Amino acid sequence: MKAYYFNRGATEPMALMPVGLRMLRGNPHATTPLVKENEIKNDTENIFWYGSGDTGGFPDWLDKGDWQSRTMFPNCWDGKNLVTATPGQNTHMAFRGGDGTCPASHPVRIPQLFVEVDYQISYYAQRGGVKTTDFLLSTGDRRGWAAHVDYISGWNQDSLAAALHTCPNTAQDNPNWCVSPTASVCLSVCLRVLNP
Numbered sequence: 698m699k700a701y702y703f704n705r706g707a708t709e710p711m712a713l714m715p716v717g718l719r720m721l722r723g724n725p726h727a728t729t730p731l732v733k734e735n736e737i738k739n740d741t742e743n744i745f746w747y748g749s750g751d752t753g754g755f756p757d758w759l760d761k762g763d764w765q766s767r768t769m770f771p772n773c774w775d776g777k778n779l780v781t782a783t784p785g786q787n788t789h790m791a792f793r794g795g796d797g798t799c800p801a802s803h804p805v806r807i808p809q810l811f812v813e814v815d816y817q818i819s820y821y822a823q824r825g826g827v828k829t830t831d832f833l834l835s836t837g838d839r840r841g842w843a844a845h846v847d848y849i850s851g852w853n854q855d856s857l858a859a860a861l862h863t864c865p866n867t868a869q870d871n872p873n874w875c876v877s878p879t880a881s882v883c884l885s886v887c888l889r890v891l892n893p
Contacts, residue, residue: 698815702808702861706772707797713857714807714850717779720787722768723845725836730754731844744768746841747813754841755829759822764832765815766844772809773799808861812846 704711723731723744730753734745747765749756756764771790778789791803799806821827833839 699813701811703811705809706793706806708799708806712805712807713854714852715779716850718850719780720770720790720848722770725843725845727842730842744844755832757829759827759829763815763817763819765813768812768846770810772807773803774805774807775803776805810848
């Protein structure tokens with residue numbers, strides 16, 4: 698699993714994710730397909746299987762490497778609630794609008810969390826007779842529709858602030874791009890703060 702913290706949106710300033718903030722993307726009990734990969738039009742409301750084409754779930758191939766789910770979280774917070782008022786929904790969170798600003802109901806912009814989860818199917822797929830329907834999520838889902846990610850912020854606020862404000866977004870290709878000792882956490886935990 699890789700987690701990225703994107704600096705996206707026009708609402709200023711960007712606040713830190715508060716300790717205890719909880720978010721859920723996806724539905725572990727889903728009975729309908731996810732958004733089809735080829736229907737994604739922006740980087741906001743999406744959770745999908747990379748390389749899945751139009752399946753809305755697990756890719757329909759076994760010979761191209763491992764599978765990966767990709768999940769984008771909302772980054773506009775209501776500024777008050779750390780958990781949702783309605784189970785299974787992020788009522789305390791919202792996606793930013795087309796103009797990049799947070800809605801008035803959720804005026805606090807936080808880093809946008811993007812999570813990639815790799816499912817290492819290659820080893821098993823090489824065995825004879827294996828089919829895509831032989832794989833399942835821990836929920837018992839054999840289609841990949843129940844892919845989801847739960848997030849609970851447990852960041853030390855000083856470390857998060859250092860990582861977000863000290864690691865320059867413009868030097869990602871430089872292996873020393875995060876040189877501050879207080880911000881080195883961004884290298885050790887796969888943190889990337891990226892501008893679009």
